[in-house]
Amino acid sequence: MCLAIPMRVTKVEGNPDDFTTNQIATVDADGISREIRLDVVDHWPAIGDYVIVHAGFAIHSLVEEEALKNLALLRELAENMPAELLS
Amino acid sequence: MKYLDEYRDSSLAKSLVAELQKAVTKPLRIMEVCGSHTMAIFRNGIRSILPEGLELISGPGCPVCVTSAPHMDAFIAIADKPGIRVTIFGDLFRVPGSHGSLANASSRGAKIDIVYSSMDALEIAKNHPEDLVVFLGVGFETTTPGIAATILAAKTQNIKNFMVFSTQKVMPPPLIALLNDPELKINGLLCPGHVSSIIGAGAYQPLADKYHLACVVAGFETADLLKGLIFLARQIGRGEAKVENTYERVVSWGGNPRAMKMVDEIFEPSDMEWRGLGVIPGSGLKIREKYADFDAEVRLNITLPEAHEAKGCMCGNILKGINTPRECPLFNSRCTPTNPIGPCMVSSEGTCAAFHKYGLDM
Numbered sequence A: 001m002c003l004a005i006p007m008r009v010t011k012v013e014g015n016p017d018d019f020t021t022n023q024i025a026t027v028d029a030d031g032i033s034r035e036i037r038l039d040v041v042d043h044w045p046a047i048g049d050y051v052i053v054h055a056g057f058a059i060h061s062l063v064e065e066e067a068l069k070n071l072a073l074l075r076e077l078a079e080n081m082p083a084e085l086l087s
Numbered sequence B: 001m002k003y004l005d006e007y008r009d010s011s012l013a014k015s016l017v018a019e020l021q022k023a024v025t026k027p028l029r030i031m032e033v034c035g036s037h038t039m040a041i042f043r044n045g046i047r048s049i050l051p052e053g054l055e056l057i058s059g060p061g062c063p064v065c066v067t068s069a070p071h072m073d074a075f076i077a078i079a080d081k082p083g084i085r086v087t088i089f090g091d092l093f094r095v096p097g098s099h100g101s102l103a104n105a106s107s108r109g110a111k112i113d114i115v116y117s118s119m120d121a122l123e124i125a126k127n128h129p130e131d132l133v134v135f136l137g138v139g140f141e142t143t144t145p146g147i148a149a150t151i152l153a154a155k156t157q158n159i160k161n162f163m164v165f166s167t168q169k170v171m172p173p174p175l176i177a178l179l180n181d182p183e184l185k186i187n188g189l190l191c192p193g194h195v196s197s198i199i200g201a202g203a204y205q206p207l208a209d210k211y212h213l214a215c216v217v218a219g220f221e222t223a224d225l226l227k228g229l230i231f232l233a234r235q236i237g238r239g240e241a242k243v244e245n246t247y248e249r250v251v252s253w254g255g256n257p258r259a260m261k262m263v264d265e266i267f268e269p270s271d272m273e274w275r276g277l278g279v280i281p282g283s284g285l286k287i288r289e290k291y292a293d294f295d296a297e298v299r300l301n302i303t304l305p306e307a308h309e310a311k312g313c314m315c316g317n318i319l320k321g322i323n324t325p326r327e328c329p330l331f332n333s334r335c336t337p338t339n340p341i342g343p344c345m346v347s348s349e350g351t352c353a354a355f356h357k358y359g360l361d362m
């Protein structure tokens, strides 16, 4: 159920504070474009941000920077190891 | 997406496995709570590369698997009523109740639509004004906010033939119930990724404080999972019990207040029955009276039937991490994905289905 692949936002509609507007984003995942809901996303995304989508709803939006930071931490973890363990 | 590949980078994984090996200094039993973690662990072959002494057991985090037999029977009874159209997430379709499944109901004429999102169920209600459309809510914190938003949308748009039968469940209470069970001996919890994005890593602090349990939130890629396990092993090795978050790109300490506010608007805590775990106080969510027009339990006057669990099915103990599928006498003999006896074999996140799919069946 928890597809963890972030999808890139290409279009945003609606007003984050007004639930009577249709809060919808268009996202692109592997070249496929589709609409998802923004009713419960933590931060209102900008075009170019990434969102984690669950059952049609974005639940988290993240900027590429955050994702890269996370990756750097993983690398650090790997680099702190003695060389003989890396082979 | 380009950086995603790096989380799957095999040389990175190799180094992380080596690091994990180093971190495991004594026998460890770690429970992965979330059904999606269970699947990701199998899919990425992580079980086969675990260092000796590290045992992973699956917990009660597959929403379909923990749906009680009376709820399953009530779902089927609703679907069989004339004038009702039931909408579900696909995983529920083939789960057996006391007598057959929703799939059987469908073949005898019940109207059942599988939807990807609860909003799709609302669309179906708009397109079928002649039917009462009931969405069967089965899930955890990840699906509840969307269902709440759907109910709010139904109210705003004044759609009168849409309602939800909520068996929505919340995460920390069943973990506390499990930790009070003396049969379960675990050293650490691999906490769910996306449930935590809603409730925040801080939600596990009571487990660390009260039960001296190491809790680490992790993501779903190979590197994420290994990182989570390394942090757990190190923490336990040092004799500590704290909450650590290794999935910072998605999970914060405080969670998603926007989603939690939406849930609180529509739902209130209730006691809920879990398969295998019984009734756990405050572990469910029911629709507030203010939104009773969208509450199927109220509008259709649903009472839960007496139900019986399939004879010999050990799902309950498997959900509690006490037994593994291999210990079930029906596993892979009478119970297979094409002919499932219990929900743990039906759901794509079920432990029995995972053991079957990845060949851990000897």
Ligand code: SF4
Binding pocket: B312, B313, B314, B315, B318, B325, B328, B329, B330, B331, B332, B335, B336, B340, B341, B342, B343, B344, B345, B346, B352
């Ligand atoms: S193998 Fe089948 S019968 Fe046995 S516990 Fe799993 S679902 Fe139940």
